[in-house]
Amino acid sequence: MKVLVTGGAGFIGSNFIQYWFTNHPKDEIVNLDKLTYAGHLSSLKNLPKSSEYRFIKGDICDGKTVDSAMKGIDIVVHFAAETHVDRSLLDPAAFIKTNFLGTQVLLEAALRHEVKRFHHISTDEVYGELPLNSWRKFNEESPIAPRSPYSASKAGAELLVKAYVQSFDLPATITNCSNNYGPFQDPEKFIPRMITNIIDGGKIPIYGDGKYTRDWLYVDDHSRAIESVILKGKSGETYCVGGMTDDISNLEVARLVLKIMDKDQSNIEFVKDRLGHDRKYAVDWSKIKKELGWSPSVNFEKGLIKTIRWYQENQWWWRPLKKRAESIYK
Numbered sequence: 455m456k457v458l459v460t461g462g463a464g465f466i467g468s469n470f471i472q473y474w475f476t477n478h479p480k481d482e483i484v485n486l487d488k489l490t491y492a493g494h495l496s497s498l499k500n501l502p503k504s505s506e507y508r509f510i511k512g513d514i515c516d517g518k519t520v521d522s523a524m525k526g527i528d529i530v531v532h533f534a535a536e537t538h539v540d541r542s543l544l545d546p547a548a549f550i551k552t553n554f555l556g557t558q559v560l561l562e563a564a565l566r567h568e569v570k571r572f573h574h575i576s577t578d579e580v581y582g583e584l585p586l587n588s589w590r591k592f593n594e595e596s597p598i599a600p601r602s603p604y605s606a607s608k609a610g611a612e613l614l615v616k617a618y619v620q621s622f623d624l625p626a627t628i629t630n631c632s633n634n635y636g637p638f639q640d641p642e643k644f645i646p647r648m649i650t651n652i653i654d655g656g657k658i659p660i661y662g663d664g665k666y667t668r669d670w671l672y673v674d675d676h677s678r679a680i681e682s683v684i685l686k687g688k689s690g691e692t693y694c695v696g697g698m699t700d701d702i703s704n705l706e707v708a709r710l711v712l713k714i715m716d717k718d719q720s721n722i723e724f725v726k727d728r729l730g731h732d733r734k735y736a737v738d739w740s741k742i743k744k745e746l747g748w749s750p751s752v753n754f755e756k757g758l759i760k761t762i763r764w765y766q767e768n769q770w771w772w773r774p775l776k777k778r779a780e781s782i783y784k
Contacts, residue, residue, distance in 0.1 A: 456482040458527040460514055460560065461534030463493035465639045466575070466673055470531065472501060473677035482506045486523045488513045491778065492537065496771055497638040514556035517563070524563040529684060530572045532560055535611075539579075539604045541782060543729060546603035553607035554614070561618045564626075572626040573684055574615045578669070578694065579605035580630065583732035586665060591738035592630070594692045601732055616690075625689040629680060632696040632737045635757065636673030637764040641772045642779035644704070645670075645758075648711050649765045650772055652721060658712070659783070662727035664705030667734040671697030672757040675750045682748040696737030697750045697757075710755065714762055 457474065461467040462485030471483055487493045489511055501507065512519035514534045524530070534556065536549040557574070564572045581592040582599030598613070600606040618624040635645045648658045679695040687693060708722050742748045752760075765772060 455528045456484070456526055457529045457531060458484045458486060458523055460486050460530070460532045461493070462509075463487040463489060463495055463497060464533060464537075465492070465497070465643075466634055466676060467533035468494075468497035468638055469636060469673045470533070470677045470680060471498065471507075473674060474681070475501065475504075475507070477681070480506075483508070484523055484527065485509045486512055486514065486520070487534065490536075492640060494638070494771075494775075514560055515551060517559050520559050520563045521566070524567045524569070527567060528570045530560065530564055530569055531680065531684070532557065532572065532574045535575075535608065537604065539602050539728075541604075543603065544782070549603050549607040550610075553604075554610040557611040557614055561614060561624065565618070565622055565624055570625060571684055571689070572615070572618075572624055573680065574612065574626065574628045575680070576612045576628050576630045577605065577608050578630050578632050578696070578735050578737050579732065580609040580612060581735075584734040584736055586667060586733050588734065591736040593694055593738040594630075594741055619690045627683050627687045627689060628692040629683055630692060630694045630737075631676055631679070632669035632671045632698075632735060634671050634673045634676055636761050637768070638771065639673075640779060641776050642782060645707070645711070645761065646765060646772065647779065648708060649715070649762050650776055652711070652715050652717055653766065653769070654776075657721050657723040658708045659723050659725045660705055660708055661725060661731060664703060664708070664722075664724065665733070666704045666731060667701050667736065668704070668707075669696040669698050669735055669737045670702070670707070670754050670757070671695060671750065672752040672760075675752055678751070679742060679748050682742065682746040686746045693742040693746070694737050694739050695742060695748075696739040697752070698754055701734075701736060702754065710758060711762065714755075714759055
């Protein structure tokens, strides 16, 4: 089987490529990545040298590049996207171009080359926010209600995928995942920023009152979920993927990181809230469990321990990125 991974030098994409080669060593993978601030070939440094792997530097908005990459492909796994909400507030146009228009270019190429499955990676953020005191969770029937340029661009892309299924009978599936964490995540993101700040003797910045609540999914569990959907999922279906059953606030996450790293709570610093900050995301992943037999295998505390250890032991990877990562918060 030949697999095209878009955004394969990014956080989730690079982890997925390593996971897929480990579990499907006879498959071929083509990695198409523009290598923006979010793409790092160093994340694939430990990938075994193989004729079954090919990297193409290119933009998913470039039809010629995409068409060339799509030749002979059986499965497309589409990660490539601008992903950081804070960045989307600074430059919404980049998010619309890559996340929406780029997805349309890929869909057209997938039709022309008659791929067997187009799998689109989306986010729980397309569903908007939940009240903090709500018992509800997002599921596959939740209405689309994005609240940031990032989530709006992802919602548009998701609707395009669904339209191509209905209009052109493209065999496609979608997963809406919760917040991922794990190795090779850029230090501008919430959990690695906390960890790297503490390693450097700094503080953990917490927006507003710190009560913002998220579902956290260990990146390898996400790769397992995508694998399950590709191999067993039904075309046209959407599957929500989460990593937890209980709510946890950003402040509680920070306290847990400090506990694991043997630091006290004085290392928490509350900062001015950002605009359009969603109060709560919670994901009901019962459909993928019931229909495909998937469930998360890494609980949050164990996943954090593994992630913290990775950042402590792999400073060669994140140190060159740290200064730039901090610049977007100033």
